[in-house]
Amino acid sequence: MSSPAALARPYKIPESVLVVIHTPDLQVLLLERADKPGFWQSVTGSKDAVDEPLAETARREVREETGIDAGQLRDWEFSNRYEIYPVWRHRYAPGVTHNLEHVFGLTVPAGTAVRLAPREHLQYRWLDWRAAADLCFSPSNAEAVLQLPRFLRGGPR
Incomplete structure (x- = not known):
């Protein structure tokens, strides 16, 4: 029998989005995770x-995490399958070890203006795309940021 807490918080779906938010001159927005200070990332979230x-x-996660309207969202039409970090595996159903992440861009x-969700992020930075990838x-996430110039030049849609 499930506990009330288990019913209130279902397992995360192992399919998510990554949204690289950037300016036309390739300044990339990164967010510092509240649950792991020092861990910087783009907007991410599960279905x-x-x-x-x-x-x-993607639009929901951008709005929730940054307050930005993602009206001009662009599907980069590529995805990554990766192993879920052990520290976050408890959020998924037993036996789930991998996630499928779909990448989007938003200029x-x-x-x-950025309005952070304080339960999710501590601070934000706008960085040159190379510095953002390094962080x-x-x-x-780093690989997606490194692909940004290619997608802006008309790479895969």
Whole structure:
């Protein structure tokens, strides 16, 4: 029999989005995780329901984590399958060890206001894309940031 706490907080769906938010001159927004200070990342988040469209997941996560309207979201049409860090595996159903992450980009004007979700993030930084890639704790996030110039030049859509 499930406890009330287990019913109130279902397992995370092992399918997520990564949204690289950037300015036209390739300044990338990174967020410091509240649950792991020193861990910097782009906007990320899991689907709320198995049938939730990925673009809606991305828009929701951008709005929740930064307060930014993700109207001009661009699906980069590539994904990463990676092993979930052991520290976060308890959020997933027993036996789930990998996540499928879909990558999106969002171009915003320089000076775009950011309103952090304080339970999720401690602070934010706008950094040159190379410096941002170096600061990302997640290899898949770093690789996505490194691909940013290619996608802006008309790479895969």
